[in-house]
Amino acid sequence: MHGHTHRLDLEDATIRDWDAVVVAVDPDRGIVLDRSAFYPGGGGQPPDEGVLLWGGVRTRIVGTTKGDDLFLVPHPDDPVPAAGAAVRGALDDERRTNLMRTHSGLHVLTGVVFRDFGALVTGGNMEPLTARMDFDLAEVPPDFKDRVAEAVNEEIRQDRRIDVTTLPRDEAFAIPDIIRTATNLLPPDIEVVRIVDIVGLDTQADGGTHVASTAMIGRMEVVKMESKGRGFRRLRVRVT
Template sequence: MTELFRQDAYLRDAPAEVVRLTDEGGIVVDQVLFYPKGGGQPGDSGWIDFGGRSLSIATAVRDADGAAVLVPAEPSALPPPGTALVQRLDWERRHKHMRVHTALHLLSVVIPLPVTGGQIGAGTGRLDFAMPEPPADRDALERALNDLVDRDLAVTEDWITEAELDANPDLVKTLSVQPPRGAGHIRLVRIGLGGGQVDLQPCGGTHVARTSEIGRIRLGKIENKGKQNRRVNIVLD
């Protein structure tokens, strides 16, 4: 399976062919446009067009073998294997996920503490930190976040081997989710280039190309989630 969302996060539609249907009523295609739920990022939604019909897709998930599966929004006659179709994303929702996901990477820069969890929504997101006390100055944190946005930093990717990651364990910020292994290589997302780099960490999600695309970030609630844990929420304007 070719994962088109990795090759170009800005691709909004693409052709595909049905490879198989799952027992649960999902659709597996040969080249998938829809990001499957994982790493705190929801699965994409949208539509597939085939044979003069349009079928709404509620989400995408991974099956036990790691293949992305398109999940129809409601029971319907499914296109059989071999059917040619066109995939169309709910682009507005996907783009919000991209903006929020990149904003959360910046949040991990301005709060340089271990991340114990996270969630991405369409315009909102949160990270949980190993943080015994809440931040002393919320306004300063918000300013620091938006300063990084305003710097219009490039967001790029790189790849390293699993052995290289093992030799550099500090690259992994999220304690609750470890990078997927088994393929022999790990994708890194980099924010900033050269001496202007501010972040580098393993990540399989979709991101904007430059931080300016995120827009203004507002800090939401900072919640107590245990003796050593604080949840920091963000909202995009």
């Protein structure tokens, strides 16, 4: 749940359309549904986009805002359904699928860099099929970029299963290296932690959406490595 909204996106990342009821409409913040598969953004993954269909009308959803409720932001030119209206929600399938591929690819990347070089993540950002990831890595060998790309694509070829589960906070933090960022960004009031496990490679706390296996990622190209100061390396990647 997020306020009044049941989060379908966290239960099943393959859902692309569903029936819902409008719980509330805030003219400044947006539309609240009783059930939603729109990922609201977080952990570096941008929010979903899509539409609400109701009474022969289409309302484009261009983002989300978070507060006590999960608010879907309508396009300013589109009509908005009233509270109590029955609607059909639908995600932009290509955008969501490409974000899932990208996000899972970044978990493979961080798993490989942690396994092979012991480096934690210091930052990152993603858009559909393109991303950057920053690592705390003081020294790198001359062939670092090529070695990382080769290892990442080998893990993708292994077709490793990607499992998503939840654990009580204490049990989650008992897993070694469950937090892969140099700073623990998990809010202290979260009692249940969502775990993304690339079986045999990487286990991380994460709230985003993912594909079911590494083979579904496609291929990852490490486009560029940048040095951003002492111990700060940035990798720019593209998923194809």
